[in-house]
Amino acid sequence: xxxxxxxxxxxxxxxxxVLLRPLEDLSDADRILDVMIDTWxxxxxxxxxxxxxxxxxxxxxxxxxxxxxxxxYVLGFLARDADGPxxxxxxxxxxxxxxxxxxGYALKLAQRxxxxxxxVSVVRWTYDPLLARxxxxxxxxxxxxxxxxxxxxxxxxxDVLNRGDRSDRFTVRWNLEQPRAPKHLVNxxxxxxxxxxxxxxxxxxxxxxxxxxxxxxxxxVGIPDDYPALREEHxxxxxxxxxxxxxxxxxxxxxxxxxxxFERFSCSYYLAAVDGLxxx
Numbered sequence: 001x002x003x004x005x006x007x008x009x010x011x012x013x014x015x016x017x018v019l020l021r022p023l024e025d026l027s028d029a030d031r032i033l034d035v036m037i038d039t040w041x042x043x044x045x046x047x048x049x050x051x052x053x054x055x056x057x058x059x060x061x062x063x064x065x066x067x068x069x070x071x072x073y074v075l076g077f078l079a080r081d082a083d084g085p086x087x088x089x090x091x092x093x094x095x096x097x098x099x100x101x102x103x104g105y106a107l108k109l110a111q112r113x114x115x116x117x118x119x120v121s122v123v124r125w126t127y128d129p130l131l132a133r134x135x136x137x138x139x140x141x142x143x144x145x146x147x148x149x150x151x152x153x154x155x156x157x158x159d160v161l162n163r164g165d166r167s168d169r170f171t172v173r174w175n176l177e178q179p180r181a182p183k184h185l186v187n188x189x190x191x192x193x194x195x196x197x198x199x200x201x202x203x204x205x206x207x208x209x210x211x212x213x214x215x216x217x218x219x220x221v222g223i224p225d226d227y228p229a230l231r232e233e234h235x236x237x238x239x240x241x242x243x244x245x246x247x248x249x250x251x252x253x254x255x256x257x258x259x260x261x262f263e264r265f266s267c268s269y270y271l272a273a274v275d276g277l278x279x280x
Contacts, residue, residue, distance in 0.1 A: 008109050018065060089123050122176065127169060130241060196222050
């Protein structure tokens with residue numbers, strides 16, 4: 001019998017016109033490397049031997065296919081932190097032609113089903129907080145939240161997406177069996193901390209400090225609406241945003257807040273006090 005978790009994944013895959021299957025053999029490892037190159041370019045790739053070790057150790061990647069062509073994959077491994085076991089989702093990649101079509105969502109639901117089958121109820125990963133598309137996907141579509149910030153987490157990276165930039169990352173927690181945090185809990189009860197200037201190209205403006213007191217339970221931190229384009233056209237302003245957002249996020253998280261949601265139209269993060277918002 002198909003579990004509810006797998007049925008959700010298969011339904012999402014059907015809506016995206018792909019089929020899901022585990023990536024179990026050597027040829028699948030080569031397919032992963034092909035998608036990896038399409039996504040990040042020729043750089044420091046995962047060794048094929050490591051992919052084979054993940055396959056053999058029960059940490060099976062999952063792929064999304066149209067006929068024999070793999071459109072994307074998700075890859076992770078069993079890990080543990082102070083809260084117990086979790087799956088660390090190291091890579092989610094979709095070929096350029098298949099993005100924004102639900103393929104990544106179907107793959108994450110397959111990873112969720114895999115984890116639940118293994119008795120694990122938490123998935124963790126990292127992502128660049130200045131990428132609005134990823135913020136919307138992780139926080140709003142999946143219902144995960146960020147509970148940590150790591151400046152320059154990977155150090156210098158030489159792939160086409162990250163080359164020449166500092167590798168700041170949010171650490172994300174996805175509770176697989178619990179409902180997502182209610183939306184808009186902090187609207188109207190938050191202090192703006194960082195916002196965009198009035199003139200274009202938008203620069204960061206620090207306008208407040210995070211605090212949790214009385215009815216004020218959160219903070220709002222704005223980011224550029226298209227950071228990769230800004231980095232290409234105005235690299236000096238992009239660096240200003242990298243520095244300003246890092247400070248803002250660290251200040252907010254130091255108060256005990258989590259990153260609760262993302263408003264894609266205003267390109268703003270909403271951070272809120274943990275109590276009563278997102279179960280651990």
